[in-house]
Amino acid sequence: MAKNINSSVLNLKPINKISFKQRMLSYKRKPLSFLLLIIVGLAAFLSAAALIFLMVYILVKGIPNLTPELFAWEYNSENVSCMPSIINTLIITCLTLAIAVPFGVGAAIYLAEYAKKGNKLVKVIRTMAETLSGIPSIVYGLFGMMFFVTALHWNMSLLAGSFTLAIMVLPTIMRTTEESLLTVPDSYREGSFGLGAGKLRTIVKIILPSSMPGILAGIILAIGRIVGETAALIYTSGSATGTATNVMDSGRTLAIHMYVLANEGLYTNQAWGTAVVLLVLVFGINTLSAFIAKKLGSKKG
Amino acid sequence: MRLGKIRETAMQGVFFLTAITSIAAVVIICIFLFCNGIPAMAKIGFSEFLGGQKWSPTNVPPSFGIFDMIIGSIYVTAGALVIGVPVGILTAVFLARFCPASLYKVLKPATELLAGIPSIVYGFFGLMVIVPLIRQYFGGNGSSLLAASIVLGIMILPTIIGVSESAIRAVPESYYEGALALGATKERSVFKTILPASKSGVLAGVVLGIGRAIGETMAVVLIAGNQVQIPKSITDGVRTLTANIVLEMGYSTGLHREALIATGVVLFVFILLITLSMQAIKSRSENHG
Known part of the structure; x- marks a missing residue:
């Protein structure tokens, strides 16, 4: 799977190489695309945040309770x-x-x-x-x-x-x-x-x-x-x-x-x-x- | 030589027998559920059981109407979809199309961990964290349709992300390149060419998510409040079909017990319908490809 992404990125780069500034400029002309990008990023962030919050919360609350008596x-x-x-x-x-x-x-x-x-x-x-x-x-x-x-x-x-x-x-x-x-x-x-x-x-x-x-x-x-x-x-x-x-x-x-x-x-x-x-x-x-x-x-x- | 031949045939028979255990299992499950559930439904009366709004199994005379719980299951599933589907599909788009390879290595296993x-x-997390939050900010006692929807929404994320991502990756690269070449931005190309082309795969992921949400039991029991009612607002409590079984099976006897098994039959029929539509989607997409 990882190999697959790498190759697709490599294939695209020569066609699609634009600088950061150019990209921002194109977003300025097409604000809808920028909005989509933000929404997609936000969704991924939410998914990751849900997992991290869940894990960290349970570990923080739970680890102090791992007493010998529990076992x-x-x-x-x-x-x-x-x-x-x-x-x-x-x-x-x-x-x-x-x-x-x-x-x-x-x-x-x-x-x-x-x-x-x-x-x-x-x-x-x-x-x-x-x-x-x-x-x-x-x-x-x-x-x-x-x-x-x-x-x-x-x-x-x-x-x-x-x-x-x-x-x-x-x-x-x-x-x-x-x-x-x-x-x-x-x-x-x-x-x-x-x-x-x-x-x-x-x-x-x-x-x-x-x-x-x-x-x-x-x-x-x-x-x-x-x-x-x-x-x-x-x-x-x-x-x-x-x-x-x-x-x-x-x-x-x-x-x-x-x-x-x-x-x-x-x-x-x-x-x-x-x-x-x-x-x-x-x-x-x-x-x-x-x-x-x-x-x-x-x-x- | 002959002994070897016999052994070959015998083992082939053994492998064949193990292969049909899954058929046998489904058949036995169906027989047991329907043979125990349908007579109970007939005793109560089909329309009274499915359409009745009064569930008081310990009253004299008792009444067994599961309409509120059917609606409850549907509401909770719909709520989970409202939260899980947009986030799930967009996360899948991110993973397949926008994610840098280094981040992918972390994010992908993370979504699998969630599953x-x-x-x-x-x-338990919902009970200790989300329920108090809802109590504080939305009022009510916290155990509610909203709490169940949020937790189930998170629970179905990995299913939707996984299936949608592989569907999006299966779209030929030429679609994307064609859109780019016509001057579309990257986002426009992804959302206007790739996502529509992966429609049936994404739909399969959503249907799988529905199946998971409607069948979920233990998480819902702890956080949904379990009142038998059609919730009027999202902070009202709700009881699902699954919760009804788990809550009352422990002490039920006689017709009450049979009514709970019949509740399981209704749930089972829902799941069979979902599985069937799943297979229909799959065979359609296979015919297209």
Whole structure:
């Protein structure tokens, strides 16, 4: 992307080289253009300012509240520690990935490697995946509550929450994996077939390893969504305060913990602290994903 | 040799099965939602449920009218669009056409970061910062349509910016150069040739933003006030469909619970319509290109 801009700038310069003074003069003759320029700049400034204000405000308010007590092992009404919910978040994340990754990657392999071009079914699968990614998380929550919690009698549990989230992140993993499989040059496949390897062997030994960074970036992106999710979990994994000891226990994740704190309005300081933990987690995860994806890009370029 | 062949076929079958899970998931979600929601709607009466203006599930006899919440969802989404769309599209124009490369390296990841912030953090920020500001300067108790619109407007920015920017970048450079050569200023060329040419892509971004705004739950619950009413001014409280589900699902039983699921069905139908129009826009732009 960055390369693209550079080249377009380079292409334009010789045609369009005007001095600052000339430019101002032309703006004086065409005030409307100047106005447009200002509006565009202002909009970009607003977008950036919104982010910076949000970040700085949360960090300034939250960092002083990052006390050791906030990370105590036990939760009680005197000390609303977020440690149990961090552990629950970890469990839910692992469970969700254990369910969603095999299905997502398998589906992507089918779409990219097995399905024939112009196959009707492939189109249906893509449409359905797109539909899934448009469904709001509260609807997933409702469905999870009706299906996993009530119909399957799992009650409110980490397992029910994980299955709900797994359906939610499935399209993300499918799409990123498929994109990354499609970047593997055909010569790899031909080379492998030429040496006598079968299709399965080619996929497992050649294609998957070389598209690993892309798949990983997608998985990490999914982790970011899982960690930040609230609406889909509140009626599937519930908001029990303790650390879950097995997957059939109810337990709150960090995001639900923060919702409960914010909603009760009693522990505002702790909520600010939790917000910082959540922000740092999600940003760390997203940065890692971008870093891995970039590494893939530079290797290919 | 034969064993290998069997394994190949078996694995192809396995991959095929994983591929159709997304179809199965959508089908099961539809079945569960509609089978639980439609009978409830029938019990309450379709026109009473969708058009009724009285929501008092614990009264005897109870009444379940979600008209105010449908309007509430539409108002909040419209408010978010009023704030998010102009800023989003203009920011996309800036990123694609006016931004120096050095600034782009900072600004682009910044907009992506905005997309990663969990909605509960947005909601909490709105509750602690924007709600008091509104209370101070506009009156009312602060939790209002305006607060929800501002926060949702910020939340849909990254969606609109991302999709619009790639649509603007996809316009052939020759359009821009042609306009410049005819003597138009840079701004005029961008706004009169490039932006109109990227229309359907930008529209797709806006539709995606609508989907995100109408489905948003946790941020809205904290800041919209949640009174069941059609707001008369922007500082009045409002309850959306999503907020209704989250607020009452915890303690609901019987028909009340079914009515909440039916509320989810209405929301789901809205989202399906948005997804469909999204796909229509996409296929139209593909046919054009």
